[in-house]
Amino acid sequence: MSRARNAFTVDLEAWFHVCGVGGALARDNWDRLPSRVERTTRILLDLLNDVGVPATFFAVGWVAERHPGLIRRIVDQGHEIASHGWDHARVFRMDRATFANDLAISRKAIEDAAGVAVTGYRAPSFSIDARTPWAHQELAAQGYAYSSSVAPVAHDHYGWREAPRFAFHPLAGSDFVEIPVTTALFAGRRLAAGGGGFFRVLPYAFSRWAIRQVNREGRPAVFYFHPWEIDPEQPRVEDAPLRSRFRHYTNLDVMADKLRQLIGEFAWGRMDALAAVEARAASRLAA
Numbered sequence: 001m002s003r004a005r006n007a008f009t010v011d012l013e014a015w016f017h018v019c020g021v022g023g024a025l026a027r028d029n030w031d032r033l034p035s036r037v038e039r040t041t042r043i044l045l046d047l048l049n050d051v052g053v054p055a056t057f058f059a060v061g062w063v064a065e066r067h068p069g070l071i072r073r074i075v076d077q078g079h080e081i082a083s084h085g086w087d088h089a090r091v092f093r094m095d096r097a098t099f100a101n102d103l104a105i106s107r108k109a110i111e112d113a114a115g116v117a118v119t120g121y122r123a124p125s126f127s128i129d130a131r132t133p134w135a136h137q138e139l140a141a142q143g144y145a146y147s148s149s150v151a152p153v154a155h156d157h158y159g160w161r162e163a164p165r166f167a168f169h170p171l172a173g174s175d176f177v178e179i180p181v182t183t184a185l186f187a188g189r190r191l192a193a194g195g196g197g198f199f200r201v202l203p204y205a206f207s208r209w210a211i212r213q214v215n216r217e218g219r220p221a222v223f224y225f226h227p228w229e230i231d232p233e234q235p236r237v238e239d240a241p242l243r244s245r246f247r248h249y250t251n252l253d254v255m256a257d258k259l260r261q262l263i264g265e266f267a268w269g270r271m272d273a274l275a276a277v278e279a280r281a282a283s284r285l286a287a
């Protein structure tokens with residue numbers, strides 16, 4: 001079995017920040033909703049720490065501002081803290097100035113809580129795509145070293161299907177690197193196989209197959225997970241669209257066991273370490 005070091009990443013957001021479900025919940029009410037992020041993230045931290053796996057937590061600034069102790073704890077336990085934007089607004093819904101502000105306020109909240117510098121970014125819902133040619137420029141201008149914000153697939157509500165499957169330098173003359181989320185090839189098509197419904201809904205064997213395929217290609221996988229995925233008691237949102245509800249709530253209770261299997265079977269590390277290695281193998285986008 002390949003021991004390529006893959007990246008284990010957590011998108012640190014509250015259950016009501018998820019796009020498909022969050023749309024049914026008004027932003028004005030967020031502070032009155034029960035926050036379960038502290039409890040669920042601690043479960044996840046215990047799971048990682050039990051086996052000594054360092055991971056990257058992409059935190060929403062809104063969460064960092066309200067739970068600074070949790071952010072500090074993540075850093076103290078040897079994990080990387082990075083940015084997942086301010087309030088989970090998707091990048092393709094912004095213009096460059098709005099994105100610049102979103103990056104700046106979220107970074108300040110996260111760094112204030114963490115006491116360390118943030119150098120990585122993940123767009124909410126992998127929302128950097130062909131519509132946002134300025135996004136990587138703005139990230140590089142603000143001093144970020146890497147982004148893991150592209151899903152190089154065609155999907156119903158995200159995806160940049162023409163993007164490379166593996167690490168690439170999106171900007172001429174810059175070492176800034178984009179590390180797309182993992183895709184697997186099946187019958188000539190790309191499947192988004194780095195987490196989400198692929199991991200939550202399908203049997204574990206599908207994730208094992210996808211990661212093995214990528215590692216056999218000599219490349220690391222980028223896996224992502226959310227604290228709410230191990231929270232079977234989270235409040236149900238009855239008026240969310242049925243398909244979103246299915247994606248969000250299926251199999252929550254078996255998640256912890258599935259995660260332990262995944263963590264035990266492959267070699268994992270932080271995204272910043274993987275980005276440094278992958279930057280040397282990265283392709284360059286044609287200008």
Ligand SMILES: [Zn+2]
Nearest residue numbers: 011013124125
């Ligand atoms: Zn997210």
